Amino acid sequence: MLRLTLSRLVSLAVTLLAVSLAIFLIMEVLPGDPAAIMLGTAAREDTLAALRQELGLDQPALVRYLEWIGGILHGDLGQSITYKMPVATLVAERMNVTLPLSLLAILISTALALPLGVAAAARRDGPVDRAVLVFSQLGVAVPNFWIGLLFILFFSTWLGWFPAGGFPGWSAGLWPAFQALLLPAVALALPQAAVLTRVTRSATLEVIGADFVRTARAKGVDKGGTLRRHVVPNALIPVTTILGLQLSFFFGGAILVENVFNLPGLGRLAYQALNQRDLVVIKDIVLIFSGLVIGVNFLVDIGYALLDPRLRGRS
Amino acid sequence: MTKRLLTAALLLSVSVIPAFAAKTSLVVGMPIEPPGLDPTVAAPVAIREVTWVNLYEGLVRIDRTGKVQPLLAKSWEVSPDGMTYTFHLQEGVKFHDGSTFDSADVKFAFDRARDPKSTNAQKQIFAPITAIETPDPATVVIKLKETSGNFLYYLGWGDAVIVAPETAAGNAANPVGTGPFKFKSWTRGDRVELVRNADYWQKDKTKLDSVTFRFINDAQAQVAALKAGDVDAFPNLGAPELFAEFQKDARFKAVAGNTEGEIVAGMNNAKKPFDDVRVRRALMHAVDRKALVEGAYSGFGQPIGSFFSPNNPAFVDTTKVIPYDVEKAKALLKEAGYGNGLSITIKSPQMAYASRSAELLSAMMAEVGVDLKIVPTEFPAKWIEEVFKNKDYDVTIVAHTEPLDIDIFARDSYYFNYKNDTFKAAVAEAARTTDEKARYAKYAEAQKILAEDVPALFLFQLPKLGVWNAKVQGLWENSPIPSNDVTEVSWSE
Numbered sequence: 097m098l099r100l101t102l103s104r105l106v107s108l109a110v111t112l113l114a115v116s117l118a119i120f121l122i123m124e125v126l127p128g129d130p131a132a133i134m135l136g137t138a139a140r141e142d143t144l145a146a147l148r149q150e151l152g153l154d155q156p157a158l159v160r161y162l163e164w165i166g167g168i169l170h171g172d173l174g175q176s177i178t179y180k181m182p183v184a185t186l187v188a189e190r191m192n193v194t195l196p197l198s199l200l201a202i203l204i205s206t207a208l209a210l211p212l213g214v215a216a217a218a219r220r221d222g223p224v225d226r227a228v229l230v231f232s233q234l235g236v237a238v239p240n241f242w243i244g245l246l247f248i249l250f251f252s253t254w255l256g257w258f259p260a261g262g263f264p265g266w267s268a269g270l271w272p273a274f275q276a277l278l279l280p281a282v283a284l285a286l287p288q289a290a291v292l293t294r295v296t297r298s299a300t301l302e303v304i305g306a307d308f309v310r311t312a313r314a315k316g317v318d319k320g321g322t323l324r325r326h327v328v329p330n331a332l333i334p335v336t337t338i339l340g341l342q343l344s345f346f347f348g349g350a351i352l353v354e355n356v357f358n359l360p361g362l363g364r365l366a367y368q369a370l371n372q373r374d375l376v377v378i379k380d381i382v383l384i385f386s387g388l389v390i391g392v393n394f395l396v397d398i399g400y401a402l403l404d405p406r407l408r409g410r411s
Numbered sequence: 412m413t414k415r416l417l418t419a420a421l422l423l424s425v426s427v428i429p430a431f432a433a434k435t436s437l438v439v440g441m442p443i444e445p446p447g448l449d450p451t452v453a454a455p456v457a458i459r460e461v462t463w464v465n466l467y468e469g470l471v472r473i474d475r476t477g478k479v480q481p482l483l484a485k486s487w488e489v490s491p492d493g494m495t496y497t498f499h500l501q502e503g504v505k506f507h508d509g510s511t512f513d514s515a516d517v518k519f520a521f522d523r524a525r526d527p528k529s530t531n532a533q534k535q536i537f538a539p540i541t542a543i544e545t546p547d548p549a550t551v552v553i554k555l556k557e558t559s560g561n562f563l564y565y566l567g568w569g570d571a572v573i574v575a576p577e578t579a580a581g582n583a584a585n586p587v588g589t590g591p592f593k594f595k596s597w598t599r600g601d602r603v604e605l606v607r608n609a610d611y612w613q614k615d616k617t618k619l620d621s622v623t624f625r626f627i628n629d630a631q632a633q634v635a636a637l638k639a640g641d642v643d644a645f646p647n648l649g650a651p652e653l654f655a656e657f658q659k660d661a662r663f664k665a666v667a668g669n670t671e672g673e674i675v676a677g678m679n680n681a682k683k684p685f686d687d688v689r690v691r692r693a694l695m696h697a698v699d700r701k702a703l704v705e706g707a708y709s710g711f712g713q714p715i716g717s718f719f720s721p722n723n724p725a726f727v728d729t730t731k732v733i734p735y736d737v738e739k740a741k742a743l744l745k746e747a748g749y750g751n752g753l754s755i756t757i758k759s760p761q762m763a764y765a766s767r768s769a770e771l772l773s774a775m776m777a778e779v780g781v782d783l784k785i786v787p788t789e790f791p792a793k794w795i796e797e798v799f800k801n802k803d804y805d806v807t808i809v810a811h812t813e814p815l816d817i818d819i820f821a822r823d824s825y826y827f828n829y830k831n832d833t834f835k836a837a838v839a840e841a842a843r844t845t846d847e848k849a850r851y852a853k854y855a856e857a858q859k860i861l862a863e864d865v866p867a868l869f870l871f872q873l874p875k876l877g878v879w880n881a882k883v884q885g886l887w888e889n890s891p892i893p894s895n896d897v898t899e900v901s902w903s904e
Contacts, residue, residue: 128792129800134446135532136454137799138813147530178446179599180583189599248635260635262625263601358627358636360600368600372446373792 100401108394115386116168119379120161128373129153130177151177164379174376178369183380186365193263193277194354194361198346200281205289206339213296214331217304218323228293235290240349244283244356251279261358280357284349288342295338299331306330333403340396344389434902435620437883439895440633440642442649444600444626447583450569451524454532456812456893459569460646461603461624463894467572467588470498470517470551471563473814477722477891479563483512483573483589484551493558493845498551504612506575507593513548519576521553533570536562558843560850561815568814568892591617591898601626618901630763637663637878644879644886646895649763651709657878665878667711668889671720672812672873674712674764676757676772679804680866681828684755689747691865695733696740697779698772704871707767712871717858718817721872722891725851729862729869740779754782757806758798760790765808768870772808799826810873814892817857818842820866829866 131147132139148154155163167174173183216228252260258279264272303309304327312322351363358364362381369377445457450467464472470484481487484498504512521543524531531537539559544552555562565571578587586594591613592605603624607617625642627633630650636642637657647670648654657665678685678694685691700714713721716729744750759769769785776783783806788794790809798804807826811819819825821835834857841853862869875890885900 126792127796129796132795132800133791134453134455135530136813137795137811137819138535138816139454139532140534142527143530143532143534146528150528150530180447186599245631248632253635253638256639260639260641261627261632262636262641263598265598265601356629356632358601358629358632360598364600368444371792374446 104394104397108390111390116383119382123375124157130373133373173380176377177374178372183377190362190365193359194350197277197281200277201284201346204281204285205292208289209292209296213293214300216297217300232290232293235286240283240287241352241356243286244353247279247283263359280353284353288345296335299334303327303330336396336399340393343392347385433904437619438623438625438643440625440627440645442628448586449582452530459893460895463569464896465592466586466590468590469566469572471567473567473892475887479567494555496553500549502549504589505610506589507587508578510575512589514545514551516573516575517551518543518545520573531570536565536571558845560842560844617898622897644883646877648876648878651711654876662881663878664881666888668875669722670873670875670890671814672810673715673718674810674870674873676806676808676868677827678806678867679828687747689743692733693740693743695865695868696736697775698868699735703771706771707764711874714871715869717862717869719858722889725854727855727858729858732862737778752780755805756784756786758786758788758804759808760788760794769808802826827866834860
């Protein structure tokens with residue numbers, strides 16, 4: 097178990113380093129001069145040069161890369177070019193939106209998918225199964241931002257139950273903040289829930305057909321007991337894998353959903369920073385997103401070992 | 412639902428209080444969030460739309476009709492030779508941090524903007540200045556090296572607001588000015604909140620106690636926020652196709668005005684075939700501006716024939732100089748040697764007005780035998796790199812939003828690659844001329860030269876589609892300068 101954890105940690109660090117280099121190189125070749133974007137088309141050449149110097153853009157690429165990585169290792173994410181404030185502060189502010197949003201979406205998605213998937217598999221081709229298949233087919237086909245737009249039209253503009261976007265901040269109270277996050281979280285969760293439902297259904301079906309389940313039934317364990325004790329625990333392994341992979345979709349999807357609902361989260365910050373070529377912010381956010389996804393997959397790996405005793409001995 | 416019940420309960424309990432006091436808070440929606448709140452160190456329009464005359468004030472200001480009015484300078488004299496400006500300052504003015512405003516602050520602010528290390532986006536405003544003297548705390552004397560007809564006007568811009576030496580460096584995150592509103596908070600990505608400045612030098616000038624600017628980029632979300640009442644006003648709505656809906660709705664006031672932005676399809680004048688004026692004229696003849704406005708901006712937006720805002724008193728209508736005329740376009744192309752067709756590209760950024768216009772232009776060009784291929788590009792980053800800096804393009808399309816920027820056609824290094832000495836001389840003389848009438852005449856001449864020479868396809872003025880709660884009064888209909896001046900806004904009861 098310890099060896100498994102250690103080897104996974106080393107590969108995690110190596111992956112992050114490779115990611116940082118890739119981001120840096122991509123931002124180098126991406127056209128766009130942050131100084132020219134800040135100062136617009138009327139700026140004179142000497143003004144542009146002054147700003148480039150102020151931003152440190154006149155330094156060679158290697159120096160800038162090392163300074164960036166060195167800063168991160170010291171816990172300094174650098175200064176945003178456009179906002180002129182520490183990226184760490186910006187990111188912390190935005191995390192307050194994106195993290196609860198993603199967690200809420202994961203919660204909703206799992207809470208929908210697991211029962212639906214198992215219920216569908218338990219009575220294959222029954223009415224529940226049919227309904228679940230239609231729901232999941234729709235969910236996979238419809239993009240989250242479009243669901244978001246429909247939600248706004250229906251729940252905000254028409255019924256007036258929810259704000260039409262924006263985020264009052266946690267300081268405004270738990271309920272208003274939760275209210276602002278609920279619709280986007282559902283919009284974000286539905287497509288992923290659909291995928292997860294299908295995976296849960298097929299994983300459960302596969303296990304139901306296995307010999308040991310038939311044996312359990314033959315021994316006289318009732319249907320519900322077989323499902324609980326033998327089928328679901330075994331079906332959870334592929335489901336956990338998919339859930340881990342989906343996490344990147346939750347963060348990626350947050351970019352679109354946060355834009356539609358006008359939520360000041362990390363996704364929207366990333367989008368704005370890319371538009372404005374706020375290189376420092378983009379690089380940091382991509383690294384943070386990558387770190388989160390890699391970190392979660394690390395946890396999923398460890399999670400397997402806990403779910404599947406056979407994996408504990410291997411490294 | 413709970414919110415509704417709460418509101419209902421609140422209304423019931425409040426209704427006992429006699430009469431309804433008018434609301435004193437305002438929520439203004441803006442499409443783009445400003446990057447920082449200091450208009451003296453960066454160009455984006457959004458910075459001015461939050462801060463100009465709300466937070467910061469200049470010696471003078473531009474009013475809603477585009478005219479120069481006194482502000483921190485209560486009066487001024489210009490020497491007979493036009494080279495010395497003496498400003499008499501308002502007394503008893505305080506910055507938001509409590510420090511006193513005087514002539515030393517004016518000198519500091521302008522010297523900071525002129526400094527070699529300054530990153531002021533409109534440094535040319537300060538280029539004619541040779542010396543700034545402060546004979547006493549209430550007087551500033553500015554000496555110029557040449558006469559400047561627009562000097563006072565430029566001092567009304569956001570780039571020339573007065574900042575204090577103690578606080579200037581931190582203004583981007585924590586703005587300190589002399590305006591009627593003070594900075595309260597900025598939830599990045601969402602809103603900036605301002606509150607009434609109780610010590611403002613013009614007592615009782617403003618009726619609002621607080622103003623919140625909310626940043627909503629998506630056009631659909633803007634409409635939803637207005638309809639849900641989350642936002643009281645959207646001075647510049649991003650969805651022209653939904654604007655008419657608001658015009659019919661009695662709860663809202665929907666006003667179509669003008670901005671300072673000209674939408675033009677710039678051509679690379681140094682490159683074949685655009686170096687031939689006959690080709691440029693032919694392409695202009697091929698454009699049906701009215702149909703373009705209809706298709707690209709739902710019919711809002713005034714067609715233009717040159718590069719000057721209809722808000723400006725020196726504006727002349729030049730749309731008749733090269734009118735829509737397919738036959739003439741074909742004849743001119745034939746004369747220039749392109750009778751058998753011509754194949755060119757247009758680099759079109761992602762903004763809705765640009766990509767829609769590019770598609771329409773492409774269809775109109777096809778009518779005269781020109782194959783105009785659309786090449787998408789990304790604004791601002793990629794466009795600035797490819798088109799603006801490297802001049803790697805045939806035709807492109809953007810809105811130029813700076814006020815009084817006709818001189819961009821006189822700049823040698825500008826992306827149009829346009830060189831016309833007669834035009835340059837006319838613009839330079841207009842800029843030098845201090846007599847108003849003579850200056851307007853010179854600008855009229857410059858406009859006509861551009862209309863005939865067509866260095867760019869002049870399409871239409873970017874409209875300002877304002878939508879606000881019908882009870883909100885005092886917002887600007889046009890924007891002769893990028894701003895959301897809320898100093899005269901109030902709610903009717």
